[in-house]
Amino acid sequence: GQSLEQPSEVTAVEGAIVQINCTYQTSGFYGLSWYQQHDGGAPTFLSYNALDGLEETGRFSSFLSRSDSYGYLLLQELQMKDSASYFCAVREGSARQLTFGSGTQLTVLP
Amino acid sequence: DTAVSQTPKYLVTQMGNDKSIKCEQNLGHDTMYWYKQDSKKFLKIMFSYNNKELIINETVPNRFSPKSPDKAHLNLHINSLELGDSAVYFCASSQLTSGSGEQYFGPGTRLTVT
Numbered sequence: 351g352q353s354l355e356q357p358s359e360v361t362a363v364e365g366a367i368v369q370i371n372c373t374y375q376t377s378g379f380y381g382l383s384w385y386q387q388h389d390g391g392a393p394t395f396l397s398y399n400a401l402d403g404l405e406e407t408g409r410f411s412s413f414l415s416r417s418d419s420y421g422y423l424l425l426q427e428l429q430m431k432d433s434a435s436y437f438c439a440v441r442e443g444s445a446r447q448l449t450f451g452s453g454t455q456l457t458v459l460p
Numbered sequence: 461d462t463a464v465s466q467t468p469k470y471l472v473t474q475m476g477n478d479k480s481i482k483c484e485q486n487l488g489h490d491t492m493y494w495y496k497q498d499s500k501k502f503l504k505i506m507f508s509y510n511n512k513e514l515i516i517n518e519t520v521p522n523r524f525s526p527k528s529p530d531k532a533h534l535n536l537h538i539n540s541l542e543l544g545d546s547a548v549y550f551c552a553s554s555q556l557t558s559g560s561g562e563q564y565f566g567p568g569t570r571l572t573v574t
Contacts, residue, residue, distance in 0.1 A: 381560070381561070383560070383561070383562075387501075391567075392550060392565035392566060392567050392568055393503065393550070393563075393565050394565070395560070395562040395563065395564075398559075398560035398561065398562065400559075400560075435501055437503065441561050445508060445510070445515045445516050446556060446557075446561055447493075447505055447508060447516050448505065448561070448563060449505070450502075450503040450504070452500070452501070452502055453501050453502070453503075
C-alpha cells in the first residue's frame with residue numbers, strides 16, 4: 351500500500367529557513383503536492399512537483415526526486431503567520447487521488 | 461464569492477441519528493471529494509465523484525452514502541451515527557486532469573457525536 355513519512359513537528363524562529371521532508375511509497379505516481387492548514391481552517395494548496403527539481407513560489411519552494419521517492423518543502427524568511435500544519439500528498443492512481451501524509455506542525459517563534 | 465461551501469459548519473448530534481452534510485462548488489470543476497480529518501489531523505479521502513460518477517470509494521462503512529445530483533454538488537449522508545464518526549469532514553473540488561490537480565477545500569463541517 352501507499353505510505354508517506356514526514357516529521358510530526360518542527361520549530362523555528364522568525365526570519366529563519368526551515369525544510370520539511372517527505373518520503374513516500376506508492377504506485378501510479380503522478381506527483382507530490384504540499385498543502386498548508388491553519389488551526390481551524392481548511393487545507394490550502396501550496397505547490398506541486400511532477401518532475402524532478404525545484405519549484406519556487408515566493409518564499410516557498412518545493413523539491414522532488416522521483417528516483418529517491420523524496421521531496422521537501424522549503425520555507426524561507428519565516429513569519430509568525432507561517433505557523434500551521436503542512437501536509438505532503440502524493441497524487442496517484444487512475445483517479446489521480448491525493449493521499450496525504452500525517453502532517454508537520456510548524457511553530458514559528460518570535 | 462465562496463468557491464467551495466459546506467453546510468452546516470457545526471453539527472452536534474446523538475448516537476444513532478442520521479445526518480447529512482451538503483457541499484457546493486462554483487469553480488466549474490468536474491471532480492468533487494469528501495475527506496475525513498480525525499483529531500490527530502490525519503486527512504483521509506472517503507469518496508470522489510467525477511462528472512457525477514463515483515470514481516473513488518475508499519474503505520468506509522456503508523453507513524456513509526455520498527450523492528452527487530450534479531457536477532457542482534456533492535452531499536454526504538450518514539446513517540446510525542457512532543461516536544467514532546466525530547471528526548471534521550471536508551469537501552473539495554478539482555479539475556481532474558489539470559496539471560497540478562490542485563484541490564480546493566471547503567471550510568469543513570465539524571461533526572460531534574455524543
